[in-house]
Amino acid sequence: MGKGTIHVKQLSKTFKKGNVQAVKDVTFSVREGEFFAFLGPNGAGKSTTVQILTTLINATAGTVEVAEHDVISKPHEVRKHIGVALQETGIDPSLTGREMLLLQCGIFGFNKSEAQERTQELLEIVQLTEAADRICGNYSGGMRRRLDLALTLVNRPKILFLDEPTTGLDPSNRKSIWEYLERLNKEEGTTIFLTTQYLEEADVLADRIAIIDDGLIVAEGTPSELKSQIGNDLITMVFASTEEVTHAKATLEQELDEADIAEREEQLIMYVQDGTKRLMDVIRVLDAHDILVQSINVDSPTLDDIFLKITSENATQKGEVNYG
Numbered sequence: 001m002g003k004g005t006i007h008v009k010q011l012s013k014t015f016k017k018g019n020v021q022a023v024k025d026v027t028f029s030v031r032e033g034e035f036f037a038f039l040g041p042n043g044a045g046k047s048t049t050v051q052i053l054t055t056l057i058n059a060t061a062g063t064v065e066v067a068e069h070d071v072i073s074k075p076h077e078v079r080k081h082i083g084v085a086l087q088e089t090g091i092d093p094s095l096t097g098r099e100m101l102l103l104q105c106g107i108f109g110f111n112k113s114e115a116q117e118r119t120q121e122l123l124e125i126v127q128l129t130e131a132a133d134r135i136c137g138n139y140s141g142g143m144r145r146r147l148d149l150a151l152t153l154v155n156r157p158k159i160l161f162l163d164e165p166t167t168g169l170d171p172s173n174r175k176s177i178w179e180y181l182e183r184l185n186k187e188e189g190t191t192i193f194l195t196t197q198y199l200e201e202a203d204v205l206a207d208r209i210a211i212i213d214d215g216l217i218v219a220e221g222t223p224s225e226l227k228s229q230i231g232n233d234l235i236t237m238v239f240a241s242t243e244e245v246t247h248a249k250a251t252l253e254q255e256l257d258e259a260d261i262a263e264r265e266e267q268l269i270m271y272v273q274d275g276t277k278r279l280m281d282v283i284r285v286l287d288a289h290d291i292l293v294q295s296i297n298v299d300s301p302t303l304d305d306i307f308l309k310i311t312s313e314n315a316t317q318k319g320e321v322n323y324g
C-alpha cells in the first residue's frame with residue numbers, strides 16, 4: 001500500500017446516452033512508483049477509465065481506490081494526491097504560461113514567493129522559460145502540452161494521470177514529453193498512469209501495460225511478457241494476392257502441426273518459438289505446393305504485432321470481422 005497506488009476492482013461504466021458499455025468488469029492494480037500504460041485503440045474505454053479514477057465521473061459498478069482512498073466516498077482526499085492531464089487542456093489562451101502556473105499555485109494554497117519559486121522551477125523542467133511571458137494562445141501544440149504537464153505537477157502529485165499526452169505531437173515534442181515523464185517517474189518516484197494509442201510509447205516508457213479493447217482488458221504484463229506471449233519469433237510472408245494468402249494459410253495449417261497463423265492484407269504472419277528452424281519447414285511446404293511467395297522474413301515481435309493479434313482474436317471471438 002501507499003499513496004502512490006491504484007486498485008481497481010470489477011469496474012464497469014455504462015453511459016445511459018446511447019446505452020454504451022464503455023468499461024466492462026475491469027480489474028487491475030498499479031504499484032507505488034510504477035509506470036503503467038493503458039493501451040488501446042479509439043473508443044476502447046481509456047478516457048472513461050481515467051475520468052473515473054480521477055473522480056470526474058462515477059462508475060456504474062465496481063470499486064476504485066486511488067492514493068488509498070475510495071474515489072466515490074473520498075474524492076477530495078484522492079484529488080489532493082493526484083495530477084491530471086486530460087485530452088482537452090484547461091489552458092486559458094489569454095494568459096501567459098507564467099500566469100497560468102501562478103494561478104494554479106494559488107489554487108493549491110501557495111503564498112506569493114512559494115508560487116513564484118515553484119513556477120520558475122516548473123518552467124525550467126518543461127523548458128518553457130523563454131516562452132513564459134507570451135500568451136498561451138500563441139503556443140504551439142507541443143508547448144501547450146508541456147505547459148499542461150507543468151500545471152499538473154504544481155502540487156507534486158504522488159500519482160500522475162495522463163490521457164494520451166502525446167497524441168498529435170511531432171516526434172521531437174513527443175520525445176521531450178517522454179523524457180520529462182521518465183525523469184519524474186525515476187527521480188521523484190511518481191506513479192504514472194498513462195493512456196496511449198501508441199505501442200511504441202507504451203513499450204519505451206511503461207513498466208507494465210494493460211491492453212484494453214472494447215471496454216475489456218485483453219492482456220496485461222511487462223512489455224517483454226506481452227511479446228513472449230505470442231512466440232519468440234514471427235515469420236512474415238508476402239504474397240501477390242489475397243487469394244494466394246488464403247491458399248497458403250490453409251496449406252500451411254494442414255501441413256504443419258499447430259501452426260498459429262494470422263492474415264494481414266497480402267501477408268501471412270506465423271507465430272513461432274524458433275523462427276530459423278521453422279522457416280525451413282515453411283519453405284518446404286510452400287515449395288511442395290507450388291505456392292509462390294514474394295518475400296519471407298524472420299523477425300522478433302513488436303508490441304504492434306501483439307496488439308493486432310490480441311485485438312483481432314477478441315473481435316473473432318465476438319464473431320466480428322478479423323483484421324486479415
Ligand SMILES: Nc1ncnc2c1ncn2[C@@H]1O[C@H](COP(=O)(O)OP(=O)(O)OP(=O)(O)O)[C@@H](O)[C@H]1O
Pocket residue numbers: 015016017018020021022040041042043044045046047048049197
Ligand atoms: N459521455 C458519454 N456519453 C455516451 N457515450 C460515451 C461518453 N463518453 C464516452 N462514450 C463512449 O464510450 C466508449 C469509450 O470511449 P472512451 O472515450 O473512453 O474511449 P478511448 O479509449 O478513450 O478512445 P480515444 O482514444 O478515442 O480517446 C466509446 O464508445 C464512446 O463513444
